[in-house]
Amino acid sequence: MAGLPDPMVPSPLRVQRVRRETYDTFTLELEPANGADGFSFAAGQFNMLYAFGVGEVPISISGDPTKPQTLVHTVRSVGAVTQAICKLKRGDVLGVRGPFGSHWPVEEAAGGDVVIVAGGIGLAPLRPVIYYLLSNREKYGRLALVYGARTLQDLLYNPELEKWRGHFDLAVEVTVDTAAASYRGNVGVVTTLIPRVQFDPLQTAVMVCGPEVMMRFTLRELEARGIGPENIFMSMERNMKCAVGFCGHCQFGPTFICKDGPVFRYDQIQAFFAKREV
Amino acid sequence: MSTETLERVLAEHPFFKHLQRPYLELLAECASRVRFNAGEVIFRESEPANLFYVIRRGKVAVETFAPNRGPIIIQTIGEEGLLGWSWLIPPYRRRFDARAVELTWVIALDGERLREMCEKDHDFGYELMKRVADIMDQRLQATRLQLLDVYDGVRS
Numbered sequence: 377m378a379g380l381p382d383p384m385v386p387s388p389l390r391v392q393r394v395r396r397e398t399y400d401t402f403t404l405e406l407e408p409a410n411g412a413d414g415f416s417f418a419a420g421q422f423n424m425l426y427a428f429g430v431g432e433v434p435i436s437i438s439g440d441p442t443k444p445q446t447l448v449h450t451v452r453s454v455g456a457v458t459q460a461i462c463k464l465k466r467g468d469v470l471g472v473r474g475p476f477g478s479h480w481p482v483e484e485a486a487g488g489d490v491v492i493v494a495g496g497i498g499l500a501p502l503r504p505v506i507y508y509l510l511s512n513r514e515k516y517g518r519l520a521l522v523y524g525a526r527t528l529q530d531l532l533y534n535p536e537l538e539k540w541r542g543h544f545d546l547a548v549e550v551t552v553d554t555a556a557a558s559y560r561g562n563v564g565v566v567t568t569l570i571p572r573v574q575f576d577p578l579q580t581a582v583m584v585c586g587p588e589v590m591m592r593f594t595l596r597e598l599e600a601r602g603i604g605p606e607n608i609f610m611s612m613e614r615n616m617k618c619a620v621g622f623c624g625h626c627q628f629g630p631t632f633i634c635k636d637g638p639v640f641r642y643d644q645i646q647a648f649f650a651k652r653e654v
Numbered sequence: 655m656s657t658e659t660l661e662r663v664l665a666e667h668p669f670f671k672h673l674q675r676p677y678l679e680l681l682a683e684c685a686s687r688v689r690f691n692a693g694e695v696i697f698r699e700s701e702p703a704n705l706f707y708v709i710r711r712g713k714v715a716v717e718t719f720a721p722n723r724g725p726i727i728i729q730t731i732g733e734e735g736l737l738g739w740s741w742l743i744p745p746y747r748r749r750f751d752a753r754a755v756e757l758t759w760v761i762a763l764d765g766e767r768l769r770e771m772c773e774k775d776h777d778f779g780y781e782l783m784k785r786v787a788d789i790m791d792q793r794l795q796a797t798r799l800q801l802l803d804v805y806d807g808v809r810s
Binding site: 559 | 713715717724725726727728729730732733753755756792795796799800802803804805
C-alpha cells in the first residue's frame, strides 16, 4: 500500500553547482537524482543533509521557494559532516530528508513593513524570505534588510547584496565588525543599524536569524524601537537529530526546535528564551 | 549660520532632543557648522580634545593604527551620531583617529567652553552628562558585542 514517504529515509539529490561564498562557506544547488519532481518548501524550513558514510546535519534551505526545481543549501564547513558536504563536486550525490519545521510568516506579514535582521550565516535561512518579498513586492510596505558579519570577507551572497541594494524599494544596511581604512561602508555590530531603519512599529514584522547572543541584543534594540514580541520572529538552533520530534535532542523548553520551530514568534518563547538552563 | 538657526538645528538632533530652551541657547553659542570632505582627517589620536561633533549628514570612521596592519576602522558613526567625548574626561586628549568617510556636515561644539558652563551650572552639566553617558553605554554595549565575535556561531 502506497503511503506518505518515510521521513527517516533520505532521498538522493545530485549536486548541480557549487559556489564558494566565503573561505569556509559554500552554496550547493541540488536536483533530484532519481528523476523525482522538484522540492517544495516554505521559507525558513530546513533539511537533514546526509553525507554518505559520514553523518547527517540540519541545514536551512537558502534558495527561492518559488523555484522548487532546484534545492539550494548554504553550508559552513565547521565539522566532519559539513566539511564532507563542502567538498562535494558537481555530479556527487547527497542524501536529503525534509523539508522540516515551521516557516517565516511571509504571508501573514503582508500589508505591513518587514524588517529582516541577519547575522553571519544567519542570512542563509532568510534569503528565501527576501526572494519571496521581492516576488510579491506590491503586498508589503517598507522592506529592510539589516545584515552584519565579522569582516567583508565573511559577507554571504555578495552579488545578490549588490543587486538588492539597487532596488529602490528595499533598504539594505550592511555592517562588519572591523575593516581596513579603505572601506567606505558601516563598521560596528548589527544592532547599531537598527535605529537607522524606517518602519512603523505597530505594523511591522521583524524576522531575525543569527547566533543566539546576537539575537538577544537585537531584541533589546527592537524593544527600544517599540516592536512588540508578537511581531518578532526568530529562527532558533539546537542539536537536531531526527528532525521529526522523536529523539528529543533539540528540546527547547516545552518545544522541539525541529518540529515546533525553527521559526518561533518571540512571545511564544519569551518566557524561556534567555534562560541559561534551557 | 546664525545662533538661532544653530539652536534650531541642535534642537532637532536626537542627542539634544527635549533639552530646555536656555540650555540650547547656551549650546548654540558654542556651536559652529563645519564641513569635512571625504577622506579628510577630523582629529588624530593624542591631540587635545577641545571639540566634539554632532553629525548632521555623512559618515565618520573612528580608526586606530596597528603596526603591521595599518589603520583599522573600529566603528563608523553616521547621521545623527555623536563623535567624541574626550573633551569631557581628563586629560582631554583624543583616544582614536577620526576621518570623514564621505562628505560630512557636522555641528562642532566647543568642549572647553562647555566644560566651564557645566561647572558653573550643575543642572546643565548633569543634563549633558546623562546624554553623553547614554552614548557611552550604547558604545560600550556595541564594543562588548564586537568582542564576543558573535558571528562565529555554527548555524546555517
